[in-house]
Amino acid sequence: MAKVTILGATGNVGMFAAHAISEIPHVSEMLLVGRPGRENFLAGCCRDLSDSFAARGNDVHLSYSTGLFDAKGSDIVICAAGVPRRPGQDRNDLAFENAKIVADAAATIGRSSPDTILFLVTNPVDVMTAVALKYSGLQPRQVFGLGTHLDSMRLKSLIAHYFRVHVSEVHTRIIGEHGNSMVPLWSATTIGGIQISNLPTFSGLPKQEMIETVRTSGEAIIRDKGATVYGPGEAIATLVRTILGNENRILTVSSYIRSEIHGIGDVCIGVPARINREGVFPVPIRIEEDEVAGFRESVEKIRNLTDEVMERLEADLKPLK
Numbered sequence: 324m325a326k327v328t329i330l331g332a333t334g335n336v337g338m339f340a341a342h343a344i345s346e347i348p349h350v351s352e353m354l355l356v357g358r359p360g361r362e363n364f365l366a367g368c369c370r371d372l373s374d375s376f377a378a379r380g381n382d383v384h385l386s387y388s389t390g391l392f393d394a395k396g397s398d399i400v401i402c403a404a405g406v407p408r409r410p411g412q413d414r415n416d417l418a419f420e421n422a423k424i425v426a427d428a429a430a431t432i433g434r435s436s437p438d439t440i441l442f443l444v445t446n447p448v449d450v451m452t453a454v455a456l457k458y459s460g461l462q463p464r465q466v467f468g469l470g471t472h473l474d475s476m477r478l479k480s481l482i483a484h485y486f487r488v489h490v491s492e493v494h495t496r497i498i499g500e501h502g503n504s505m506v507p508l509w510s511a512t513t514i515g516g517i518q519i520s521n522l523p524t525f526s527g528l529p530k531q532e533m534i535e536t537v538r539t540s541g542e543a544i545i546r547d548k549g550a551t552v553y554g555p556g557e558a559i560a561t562l563v564r565t566i567l568g569n570e571n572r573i574l575t576v577s578s579y580i581r582s583e584i585h586g587i588g589d590v591c592i593g594v595p596a597r598i599n600r601e602g603v604f605p606v607p608i609r610i611e612e613d614e615v616a617g618f619r620e621s622v623e624k625i626r627n628l629t630d631e632v633m634e635r636l637e638a639d640l641k642p643l644k
């Protein structure tokens with residue numbers, strides 16, 4: 324049985340993720356963490372969730388806190404704390420503001436819960452994964468981000484609709500940045516186990532249009548309803564289930580890579596990884612030349628932004644002379 328802690332639990336994503344995670348059979352304890360001053364809201368969330376447990380008939384011990392040290396003993400700590408983008412903003416515009424929040428939280432979690440798995444949702448998620456890895460002092464296998472898992476699910480759904488097949492028949496991946504430079508892997512896309520390019524209808528597939536839809540999906544949802552909630556919430560729950568169930572599924576998450584993809588590495592970015600109770604293990608793969616080129620570009624973009632954010636964080640944390 325396992326303890327799961329959610330930072331940013333009063334937010335749109337944190338709150339729905341808590342509900343989705345509470346359905347996972349391995350979860351026996353859940354801690355909702357919010358900022359000081361939000362005690363009443365957190366208490367209300369606990370009462371509301373407890374009612375849903377009663378209606379559903381499951382038994383999760385639920386509590387809340389405004390202190391990160393209470394996360395001690397967690398099997399997984401999910402960080403969804405931080406500012407979301409507003410319409411017209413890019414996820415990368417949030418980098419420095421959210422990096423300060425994540426660095427601070429990661430340092431405390433690393434000290435109080437050295438055996439935990441730290442799961443980043445806060446955007447820009449690839450950069451936040453690198454910040455959390457550095458400031459927590461945890462091992463690379465213990466720190467990962469939602470990465471391009473949600474993007475991959477969005478593409479999977481579009482392909483399933485196009486071919487009028489059940490989503491479970493489609494396997495596909497998007498790697499790279501959870502952002503504009505994401506790279507679809509058509510070479511790793513199958514329908515009913517058949518390589519997609521071997522289907523006679525493949526040439527008519529509106530690939531560019533599909534990828535554009537995925538790229539702009541978060542932005543469009545935020546413009547229409549203020550926040551993306553159900554997609555990320557369910558995607559987060561899938562990853563928690565995969566870890567706690569020791570499932571060894573291969574999902575596309577933001578993870579520290581050394582050189583697993585065509586020798587490219589030393590960065591945190593979305594890649595296929597085997598995921599189990601021990602954490603996240605990037606899978607070495609070979610992909611098509613144009614995919615490698617796209618991935619290289621995406622890596623350079625994220626590496627530059629990560630370096631810039633790390634430098635600013637260090638300057639910010641330097642004591643005044």
Ligand SMILES: NC(=O)C1=CN([C@@H]2O[C@H](COP(=O)(O)OP(=O)(O)OC[C@H]3O[C@@H](n4cnc5c(N)ncnc54)[C@H](O)[C@@H]3O)[C@@H](O)[C@H]2O)C=CC1
Nearest residue numbers: 331333334335336404405406407444445446448469550555
């Ligand atoms: N990686 C992904 O696929 C996705 C990432 N996100 C990201 O998750 C984050 C949360 O999104 P929402 O829940 O929609 O935002 P929200 O504004 O509804 O919630 C933000 C949460 O962070 C907390 N927070 C804000 N500033 C804080 C600070 N200085 N210290 C500690 N906690 C702080 C708030 O109290 C609240 O609990 C955003 O960065 C968003 O971009 C959201 C959806 C998907």
Ligand SMILES: O=C([O-])CC(=O)C(=O)O
Nearest residue numbers: 408414446473541542551
């Ligand atoms: O678009 C956003 O800002 C939220 C997010 O990352 C997503 O839903 O993909």
